[in-house]
Amino acid sequence: MQLEFAPALVLRGNGVERRLGCRVLQSPLAGVSDRIFRALVRRWAPDALLYTEMVNATGLELGHGRGKLEDLATESGPIAVQLFDHRPAAMAEAARRAEAAGAFLIDINMGCPVRKIARKGGGSALIRDPELAAQIVEAVATAVAIPVTVKTRLGWCGGGDTSDDPSTSETAARAVDWCRQLESAGARLLTLHGRTREQGFSGQADWPAIAAVKRALAIPVIANGDITDPETAWRCLAETGADGVMVGRGTMGAPWLVGQIAAALAGLPIPATPDPRERLALAAEQLQALVASRGEKGLLIARKHMGWTCQGFAGAPQLRHALMRAATPADALALLEQAASALP
Ligand SMILES: Cc1cc2nc3c(=O)[nH]c(=O)nc-3n(C[C@H](O)[C@H](O)[C@H](O)COP(=O)(O)O)c2cc1C
Known part of the structure; x- marks a missing residue:
């Protein structure tokens, strides 16, 4: 199978431009994607965009979680800092800190279903408050020169779908509306986990809904959900038309996976799975x-x-x-x- 990609995704921030040559991204994984895990992933994937674990903006203000931003500039390759909170001013301040620490870009978490986070209005709760979500994107995009991106889900809950064509389902239509608002607010790239908040991690990721969002948006869309090897990455790209894929759970215990998928997508020999x-x-x-x-x-x-x-x-x-x-x-x-x- 052959997929045609432009050589690099170009993300324009507020004065700083970032280029992404590699079309596979390592998911932010709370409790997993720390500096040590990232260094292992980097061994196989020198150019891939890797993410910090999500960092709470209010926590940073109070002095918690600052370690997650330490030494970013000494890590090789691009590292995105993922922030979450419901307070635009705190998010803007946290983004400034992350930029100063060497973040390649700032990603805003608008998908986390964990109750402790959503109850306070952060993560996936922002899906139910698109106005506040837009304010947060605008505040962060104004605060930093580097590009600002969002990682989210298809919606809060499913649409009671009746359509035979999954790409025109009610869920897909709602996802398109939601993602258009994020694009208008200034997000330069969107990563879409193909599940609703209600689904958590159950069922199958809805790639047709991701395809509908990709068709509707001008900014790059990264598909996420249920990609576990080079074959599923190819299939997801072919089915969604997305600009890249993000891999999460498949990399837990397999820090070589992002590198294997990157090699496959670039038409290079796939590094062997460690024995x-x-x-x-x-x-x-x-x-x-x-x-x-x-x-x-x-x-x-x-x-x-x-x-x-x-x-x-x-x-x-x-x-x-x-x-x-x-x-x-x-x-x-x-x-x-x-x-x-x-x-x-
Ligand atoms: C242990 C764990 C921690 C996660 N932490 C984060 C996080 O900090 N930020 C985030 O946006 N998503 C987080 N996620 C969601 C993943 O990044 C990803 O969107 C999801 O697992 C779907 O992708 P997958 O099917 O490749 O795993 C987490 C998922 C897991 C399983």
């Missing part, structure tokens, strides 16, 4: 880096990553079980080493 020995080495490396930067808490964070990475070889379930109970980083490391030496 079990390499995966165990990666798990050990991530554990050590997390403990070095976060102390004892690093082990807790590493547990979920080790659980995702240590898959697909004899003894993996027993290893995961033991890793979840390892009391110290040294115990966990010893388990990973033992498992590596037991491999054929």
Whole structure:
């Protein structure tokens, strides 16, 4: 299959232009896409746009979460900072901070369904308040020189669809209305997770609705939802006509996936999936880096990553079980080493 792309997506900010050569983006993943995870993803995907975990603008004002913006400028390749909040002034201030810290662009979260966030009016709650959403985009776009983008969902809830053609469904029509408002407010690119807030992560991502939004908007649209390998990325691009794809859950425990998809889309040889020995080495490396930067808490964070990475070889379930109970980083490391030496 051959898809034709212009060489790079050009995003014009308020004085600063950003170019995206790579058509696959690593999702922002709260609790996952920290600096250490991004460094692993970067090993396979030197040019892809990677995202910080979402950062709360009011929290930043109060002095929380500033670590998420530290050392951004020292990371290689483009890093987007994703912000969330319902207060335009706080978002504008947080965006200035992120820009000063070296953000490639500012992304605004308008899709997070987590109750704790939506209850306060941030994340997906903004879908129900398009006026406030537009004010936030405008405030942020005025505050910084770099481009401002939005990541959102198709809508708050489904449209009770009756149409036979999914791309003209009520859900798609509502998504088009919502996304047009974001475009008018000044968003320079939109990432669309093909589910409503009500759906959470259930059901299948509605790629035809993403296609309808892509057709209606002049700004680039990135398709997101249920892309797990180069084949699904191709299919999603072909079915939606989107300008790129974003991959989330598929990368958990698989930091090589964005690089594999990027190579496939560029017509280059696809890097091999690391074998079990390499995966165990990666798990050990991530554990050590997390403990070095976060102390004892690093082990807790590493547990979920080790659980995702240590898959697909004899003894993996027993290893995961033991890793979840390892009391110290040294115990966990010893388990990973033992498992590596037991491999054929
Ligand atoms: C653990 C986890 C954390 C997430 N954190 C964020 C986040 O911080 N910001 C955001 O916009 N989306 C977040 N998402 C949503 C993903 O970025 C993505 O939109 C969603 O998982 C659908 O893509 P996928 O099917 O490729 O996973 C999160 C999803 C998961 C599973």
